Amino acid sequence: MLYLVFVLFELLFANAMYSSKALEGYTAGYLADCPGSNIPTPIDPKYLKYLTISVQQGRSFFSSRSTYSYYQIDELPKNPHVNFSQPSVMYIGGYMDHPSYLPGKVLGVLYKKLGYNVFLLNTNFFTVFDYPLAARNVRSIGKPVAEMLVSLTQYGLDPKTLSIVGLSLGGHTASFVAKNFKLLTGINISRITALDPSGPCFRNLGPEDRLDQSDADFVDVIETNIDEYGMAAPVGHVNFYVNGGEFQPGDVFWVPCTGLCSHIRSFTLWVAALNNPDSFIALKCDSVQDARDKKCYDRTPIVTNIVGLNTDRTREGVFYLSTDNNYPYFLKEKGLKKKYEFFNSHLSLNRRSGTKIFGEQLFESMFSKLYKIKLN
Numbered sequence: 001m002l003y004l005v006f007v008l009f010e011l012l013f014a015n016a017m018y019s020s021k022a023l024e025g026y027t028a029g030y031l032a033d034c035p036g037s038n039i040p041t042p043i044d045p046k047y048l049k050y051l052t053i054s055v056q057q058g059r060s061f062f063s064s065r066s067t068y069s070y071y072q073i074d075e076l077p078k079n080p081h082v083n084f085s086q087p088s089v090m091y092i093g094g095y096m097d098h099p100s101y102l103p104g105k106v107l108g109v110l111y112k113k114l115g116y117n118v119f120l121l122n123t124n125f126f127t128v129f130d131y132p133l134a135a136r137n138v139r140s141i142g143k144p145v146a147e148m149l150v151s152l153t154q155y156g157l158d159p160k161t162l163s164i165v166g167l168s169l170g171g172h173t174a175s176f177v178a179k180n181f182k183l184l185t186g187i188n189i190s191r192i193t194a195l196d197p198s199g200p201c202f203r204n205l206g207p208e209d210r211l212d213q214s215d216a217d218f219v220d221v222i223e224t225n226i227d228e229y230g231m232a233a234p235v236g237h238v239n240f241y242v243n244g245g246e247f248q249p250g251d252v253f254w255v256p257c258t259g260l261c262s263h264i265r266s267f268t269l270w271v272a273a274l275n276n277p278d279s280f281i282a283l284k285c286d287s288v289q290d291a292r293d294k295k296c297y298d299r300t301p302i303v304t305n306i307v308g309l310n311t312d313r314t315r316e317g318v319f320y321l322s323t324d325n326n327y328p329y330f331l332k333e334k335g336l337k338k339k340y341e342f343f344n345s346h347l348s349l350n351r352r353s354g355t356k357i358f359g360e361q362l363f364e365s366m367f368s369k370l371y372k373i374k375l376n
């Protein structure tokens with residue numbers, strides 16, 4: 001039984017033993033098309049009071065925040081915890097997200113510690129509907145949010161020191177904010193970091209209807225679940241396909257990390273990257289297919305890039321990032337060597353000859369932290 005599971009594993013997660021694309025066709029990706037989803041929804045101005053920005057005021061998980069609606073935005077610069085001589089970041093959450101949920105809490109504290117003004121955009125009111133409608137709504141709130149940012153520029157906010165971090169659906173919300181900011185001012189926001197920007201309802205849309213590298217001076221994308229909740233196209237300047245981009249190794253290694261788990265990994269990985277600068281080193285690939293197939297190890301010349309705030313903006317393209325299965329996930333230089341690739345080394349269990357009882361191998365794996373390299 002277990003053996004069967006592992007054969008499945010091999011088929012699903014490692015390089016396919018043979019290609020059956022001619023029989024199977026190609027994946028369309030989860031909820032690829034949502035007809036009508038690029039038609040903006042009209043937003044009644046009375047609902048803009050629910051469109052708010054919260055200011056992170058301290059460096060602790062329990063720090064207070066002050067919240068300003070669309071109609072109160074001119075009050076925000078008076079907040080003593082805002083100093084526009086410092087860089088600013090705006091976090092935009094995903095489907096049904098809220099600044100007081102875990103992702104906003106964690107990033108709020110982290111960026112505050114890094115010396116940023118931290119703004120947490122609350123899109124909750126507009127995204128708690130069924131997903132395709134939420135995907136339409138974020139298109140419409142791009143303009144009012146951009147107007148809020150334009151107001152802040154009058155008090156000293158410099159778009160060239162402003163980054164937006166968008167998680168999942170928030171990656172596209174960030175795009176619509178940036179597109180509208182550019183329309184209003186003619187100026188690009190400096191950076192958008194998209195954490196597995198959502199694929200459902202966006203996969204087959206063009207650059208004007210989804211996140212695109214033209215939205216900001218620099219767009220970096222962390223791809224962790226490209227055919228399901230995320231999107232496969234390399235829409236940023238720098239695109240990191242983590243472990244091939246689709247499935248991530250399970251934190252408990254024998255429990256597969258499937259769709260949602262892999263999608264959320266983009267967030268935990270970003271947290272790890274902020275906490276461990278220069279620790280995630282990715283390898284440039286010639287194509288997304290090569291990243292999917294983990295075929296970037298032998299590419300010459302070797303070009304690398306760093307995940308996190310120190311990404312080299314001049315090294316654009318598709319990158320493959322190999323990780324460990326446990327937080328903080330980074331492999332540093334080891335990640336550049338194929339033998340440390342998680343699934344490949346994991347599956348070397350199957351290639352070992354002479355062991356009769358599979359459970360014995362599993363046992364050894366569980367208790368030997370070195371299982372990845374030792375079992376060869």
Ligand SMILES: *[C@@H]1O[C@H](CO)[C@@H](O)[C@H](O)[C@H]1NC(C)=O
Pocket residue numbers: 083084085086
């Ligand atoms: C704002 O930040 C700048 C640059 O870090 C610093 O020099 C200045 O003292 C700060 N202003 C206040 C009021 O804290």
Ligand SMILES: *[C@@H]1O[C@H](CO)[C@@H](O)[C@H](O)[C@H]1NC(C)=O
Pocket residue numbers: 186187188213214215216217218
């Ligand atoms: C905005 O950024 C895009 C992509 O980086 C770039 O092509 C474009 O020239 C920039 N526009 C402005 C007005 O700076």
